[in-house]
Amino acid sequence: MDWLLTPGPVRLHPKALEALSRPQLHHRTAPAREVFLKARALLKAAFRTEGEVLILTGSGTLAMEALVKNLFAPGERVLVPVYGKFSERFYEIALEAGLEAHRLDYPYGQVPSPADVAREGYAGLLLVHSETSTGALVDLPALSRAFKEANPDALVGADMVTSLLVWEVALEAYGVDAALSGSQKGLMCPPGLGFVALSPRALERLKPRGYYLDLSRELRAQREGESAWTPAINLVGAVAAVLEEVLPRLEAHLSLKAWQNGLLYEVGEGFGLRPVPEVRSPAVAAFYLPEGIAYARVKEAFAQRGAVIAGGQGPLKGKIFRLSLMGAYDRYEALGVAALFREVLSE
Numbered sequence: 001m002d003w004l005l006t007p008g009p010v011r012l013h014p015k016a017l018e019a020l021s022r023p024q025l026h027h028r029t030a031p032a033r034e035v036f037l038k039a040r041a042l043l044k045a046a047f048r049t050e051g052e053v054l055i056l057t058g059s060g061t062l063a064m065e066a067l068v069k070n071l072f073a074p075g076e077r078v079l080v081p082v083y084g085k086f087s088e089r090f091y092e093i094a095l096e097a098g099l100e101a102h103r104l105d106y107p108y109g110q111v112p113s114p115a116d117v118a119r120e121g122y123a124g125l126l127l128v129h130s131e132t133s134t135g136a137l138v139d140l141p142a143l144s145r146a147f148k149e150a151n152p153d154a155l156v157g158a159d160m161v162t163s164l165l166v167w168e169v170a171l172e173a174y175g176v177d178a179a180l181s182g183s184q185k186g187l188m189c190p191p192g193l194g195f196v197a198l199s200p201r202a203l204e205r206l207k208p209r210g211y212y213l214d215l216s217r218e219l220r221a222q223r224e225g226e227s228a229w230t231p232a233i234n235l236v237g238a239v240a241a242v243l244e245e246v247l248p249r250l251e252a253h254l255s256l257k258a259w260q261n262g263l264l265y266e267v268g269e270g271f272g273l274r275p276v277p278e279v280r281s282p283a284v285a286a287f288y289l290p291e292g293i294a295y296a297r298v299k300e301a302f303a304q305r306g307a308v309i310a311g312g313q314g315p316l317k318g319k320i321f322r323l324s325l326m327g328a329y330d331r332y333e334a335l336g337v338a339a340l341f342r343e344v345l346s347e
């Protein structure tokens, strides 16, 4: 088995594997409805919202598009700070959705400050909490607050794809109206599900559009434990099983993830590698490649030891490499990975 050190998909949680080995359920039966409702209730607790969480069959990008298209109408002005590949994607989705999207550009690795987003005249702000492409974490509560002081009626949408179950998240407490995530990152499940969390405020202001993406139709079905279309019910079962295990000990889980990622940085910096992000997300450790060392060589050195890593994206392609212990790794396995990383760097 490979050591999956990529920032998604990640090494699966044993509870996910166990859930996936159960017999197939039909999605319009009582046992499936029970699983679906349980997963929704647990996700609501994980996102920390009094609103609703919708489970969509598709990847995180589908959830990004669903959030943008159901929260904003064409022509509305939204602010989109771009500081990595996924915030760039948010901007592209906003444009495609017909919004008047204004981008604020940052060198990849840096993050916006509250003063940067305190600009009037916007209906919304779109932010990526943990920018997986650079390893940067933004101060979501401070940014939402500064933006809403300037735009009290506006809505804040956040991508929590690699912060859910990896770092503290919350909707209402953070001033976030809607958020999204996916199954294959901090939830330690296979890829295939996207989640959209809607605060009570966002629920009142939904502007549904699309067909598969129409969240009002999903809301009606999912309140009854069903979904409008055939859901990946096996994955929903895996998500419920993992959340049931992790949520009661969330604090310990988050500190483990922070410690593990810190360990990767400690090793890299110990060998003189330069970290990419200005502010570090615990989801991934990103380093610039040393002068004269190609990404392919680093990737191969890990591969020879049975480990899979990730490279750079967008402007960082060929310039950085990324390692993640967001998956189901315990303290001792993380120490093993750190030793493996040391071995690669000593080569």
Ligand code: PLP
Binding pocket: 007, 008, 059, 060, 061, 062, 086, 128, 130, 131, 132, 133, 159, 161, 162, 182, 191
């Ligand atoms: N947003 C962030 C922060 C991500 O890390 C990813 C995937 O890596 C996505 C969105 C897109 O998710 P998906 O690849 O599941 O469509």
